[in-house]
Amino acid sequence: MTDDKQATPASADAPIEQQLYAIRQKIQPRAVHGVFANWRIALVLLTQAVYYGLPWLQWDNRQAVLFDLAARKFYIFGLVFWPQDFVYLTGLLILSALALFLFTAVAGRLWCGYVCPQTVYTELFMWVEEWLEGDHLARKKLDKSPWNANKLRRRGLKHLAWIVLALWTGFTFVGYFTPIQTLGAEAASLSLGPWETFWILFYGFATWGNAGFMREQVCKYMCPYARFQSVMFDSDTLTVTYDSSIGEPRGPRSKKTDYKAAGLGTCIDCNVCVQVCPTGIDIRNGLQYECIGCAACIDGCDQIMDKMGYPRGLIRYTTENVVKGKYPDAGIIKHVLRPRTLIYTVLLALIAGAFVYSLATRVPLRVDVVRDRAALSKETDEGMIENVYRLQLINMDGQPHRYTISAQGIDDLEVAAARETTAAPFQTIDIPVSLIADPEELKGRSIEVTFTIQATDDPRIRDEVATKFFNR
Amino acid sequence: MMQRLIHILWPPFLVAGVADILFTTLFDPLEILYRGEPLIEHRIAAYTIGFFVFWLLGIASSMLTCYFQRGADEINRCPLPPRNRPAGCPKREDEDACC
Ligand code: SF4
Ligand code: SF4
Numbered sequence: 033m034t035d036d037k038q039a040t041p042a043s044a045d046a047p048i049e050q051q052l053y054a055i056r057q058k059i060q061p062r063a064v065h066g067v068f069a070n071w072r073i074a075l076v077l078l079t080q081a082v083y084y085g086l087p088w089l090q091w092d093n094r095q096a097v098l099f100d101l102a103a104r105k106f107y108i109f110g111l112v113f114w115p116q117d118f119v120y121l122t123g124l125l126i127l128s129a130l131a132l133f134l135f136t137a138v139a140g141r142l143w144c145g146y147v148c149p150q151t152v153y154t155e156l157f158m159w160v161e162e163w164l165e166g167d168h169l170a171r172k173k174l175d176k177s178p179w180n181a182n183k184l185r186r187r188g189l190k191h192l193a194w195i196v197l198a199l200w201t202g203f204t205f206v207g208y209f210t211p212i213q214t215l216g217a218e219a220a221s222l223s224l225g226p227w228e229t230f231w232i233l234f235y236g237f238a239t240w241g242n243a244g245f246m247r248e249q250v251c252k253y254m255c256p257y258a259r260f261q262s263v264m265f266d267s268d269t270l271t272v273t274y275d276s277s278i279g280e281p282r283g284p285r286s287k288k289t290d291y292k293a294a295g296l297g298t299c300i301d302c303n304v305c306v307q308v309c310p311t312g313i314d315i316r317n318g319l320q321y322e323c324i325g326c327a328a329c330i331d332g333c334d335q336i337m338d339k340m341g342y343p344r345g346l347i348r349y350t351t352e353n354v355v356k357g358k359y360p361d362a363g364i365i366k367h368v369l370r371p372r373t374l375i376y377t378v379l380l381a382l383i384a385g386a387f388v389y390s391l392a393t394r395v396p397l398r399v400d401v402v403r404d405r406a407a408l409s410k411e412t413d414e415g416m417i418e419n420v421y422r423l424q425l426i427n428m429d430g431q432p433h434r435y436t437i438s439a440q441g442i443d444d445l446e447v448a449a450a451r452e453t454t455a456a457p458f459q460t461i462d463i464p465v466s467l468i469a470d471p472e473e474l475k476g477r478s479i480e481v482t483f484t485i486q487a488t489d490d491p492r493i494r495d496e497v498a499t500k501f502f503n504r
Numbered sequence: 505m506m507q508r509l510i511h512i513l514w515p516p517f518l519v520a521g522v523a524d525i526l527f528t529t530l531f532d533p534l535e536i537l538y539r540g541e542p543l544i545e546h547r548i549a550a551y552t553i554g555f556f557v558f559w560l561l562g563i564a565s566s567m568l569t570c571y572f573q574r575g576a577d578e579i580n581r582c583p584l585p586p587r588n589r590p591a592g593c594p595k596r597e598d599e600d601a602c603c
Pocket of ligand 1: 150255
């Protein structure tokens with residue numbers, strides 16, 4: 033933060049209370065064109081093509097990516113996960129977090145500016161707005177105008193388009209959790225289940241509200257990442273920066289003036305950077321947590337510089353150290369490698385390696401023992417002790433398998449029922465198994481025993497589970 | 505007001521999401537029995553209800569936080585008659601605001 037920031041009354045000096053209750057001014061950002069705007073458009077299209085398209089993709093006659101909540105099975109292309117695989121989800125979250133840390137340390141809020149759903153949907157909704165209500169000036173006029181037929185028609189059309197977009201988004205979202213083709217057929221015949229309907233409306237409503245109304249407030253007040261991203265910043269982080277060393281002193285002038293001779297910087301104080309900013313801040317006050325790094329002000333400012341015939345880059349991606357004159361812009365690349373980024377990279381590589389390794393060597397069989405508390409142990413007619421268990425077996429493989437069940441831990445322990453079983457691909461089966469032991473061999477009230485489940489056709493597919501055998 | 509609403513509704517929403525995911529991965533809702541019958545028949549219904557139960561609990565907690573956060577001058581009776589209260593005081597226009 034620079035000292036100028038302190039001088040803005042609304043931010044630093046105003047009592048906290050007033051800030052909290054200050055009425056939010058509706059922001060109508062001016063549209064910009066330029067290199068970064070094109071990047072944003074490309075990324076909106078790319079992320080949304082993936083988001084809206086992915087659930088329709090098929091794989092092996094099923095939906096390629098489906099988090100089937102009703103069946104408690106997650107399909108991701110060739111892989112299938114069960115709730116028992118929670119550790120992979122955890123691993124994935126850690127990986128994403130580390131990747132986010134790394135990107136943030138290197139180049140600031142790339143995530144926010146280009147791919148965060150909040151930014152992307154706001155952008156989509158603003159395209160619709162610009163198309164149906166005109167540019168920022170027309171929209172401001174429309175905001176102020178009294179309700180008449182024109183306003184009603186424009187607003188109505190806009191909301192209609194927004195709602196269609198939002199509902200489609202909600203439908204797609206639910207399509208990740210229940211098979212989307214069935215969902216589509218149900219929606220077409222108006223026979224959606226109550227819970228699916230609810231979630232489509234709920235997610236649609238959230239999209240409409242967040243992208244249509246809340247917009248930058250989500251980033252400012254609701255996003256956890258926005259709150260702590262600054263701890264990942266250091267003086268070598270690339271951020272959208274106003275280079276006050278060339279911009280100041282700012283001031284209006286005519287194009288013909290030799291600004292250097294007049295003692296001016298290149299900032300002509302046209303306020304374009306403020307008008308285009310979706311969060312309504314003035315980047316010239318220094319790095320602020322409200323800035324989502326969308327680079328709209330870079331495009332806006334570059335256009336002005338071109339018009340004035342000044343060099344571009346008064347606002348640009350650069351680092352604090354460059355602005356302080358510690359090294360030139362060309363040195364930025366060299367400073368990407370620094371302890372912080374190296375540590376993130378090494379951690380990322382290690383965890384990614386472990387993740388891939390454990391996925392690749394995952395044994396496609398999982399067995400859990402469910403003990404029946406009511407019937408612990410009983411004596412058979414022959415005077416032997418019998419314990420009954422329920423084995424829950426998940427065949428995580430795309431092939432059917434036959435398994436043998438054996439048990440160890442007590443001499444002459446016998447598996448009395450279900451010594452063999454079969455399971456279809458990706459099937460979960462429950463099998464009752466009873467163990468019989470000679471009371472002579474039982475030392476103590478409860479004895480550790482181990483079940484070994486072995487696929488008959490593949491020696492690598494085996495699982496062991498430990499449980500207890502109860503004496504009488 | 506908007507921001508107070510956000511403070512009350514939003515953190516519990518995030519926590520409810522996480523809690524719901526953790527809870528439903530640990531327990532299959534169909535195995536939660538009430539007198540021998542599954543408490544809720546459909547898994548999706550159970551996840552949804554679970555989410556909202558967590559959310560409501562969180563909202564209650566956040567509301568209490570906001571309630572206890574009020575400073576002394578917000579609770580105490582204002583010694584000045586309304587017209588004499590300083591500009592910007594939220595209770596200035598409000599004749600019968602006392603507490
Ligand atoms: S601040 Fe948060 S919500 Fe806003 S763009 Fe960044 S990540 Fe998205
Ligand atoms: S200051 Fe610039 S980069 Fe930051 S949010 Fe505003 S327009 Fe985007």
